[in-house]
Amino acid sequence: MTALFDAQPRATLVNTNASMTSETLPEGLDPYQELVWQLGRLPGGAAAAIPDFFASLLAAPPESSRWGFLVGGALELDAAGDLRHGETLITHFPAELLAAAEAAAMSPILLGLLALATGQIDGDRRLKALLPKVDAAAKDLMLMTVCRLCG
Secondary structure, eight states: OGGGSSSOOOSOOOOOOTHHHHOOOOTTOOHHHHHHHHHHTSTTOGGGHHHHHTTTTBSSOOOSSEEEBSSSOEEEEOTTSEEEETTEEEEEOOHHHHHHHHHTTOOHHHHHHHHHHHTSSOOTTHHHHHOHHHHHHHHHHHHHHTGGGGO
8 A cells, every 4th residue: 555655654653853842833823724734743744644644545646636545435525615425515624724725735635634633624423424444544643733732
């Protein structure tokens, strides 16, 4: 599965970079820009998040608006910001989330899954019901980005 990505999944989730804990969140960021900033603090940055957390689930490298999975079909993001699994609406990504992802040259689905895991957008647990492993990977990503800043 690692052949799909340039970066290898990390063998460990332990952060040994002491400077990461002393860096403070810049002021004036909206909630989605904060998530972008937090993703950038991961070992390997935001670019490593997809191979580190989702590679074992993906059937092929993800596209900007479509992630196909080995099991369970695909997530697709339309131009209006609706994230769907087949005909089922998972959630709606606000324009601010899409703009933050675009400004950071980041996958809007990646940022949206993180926002969904943090509860910043509501999905009424549809992702967990339809793609439980994707939901779990998004929550693992949240634990490594957002929650580790609490300690």
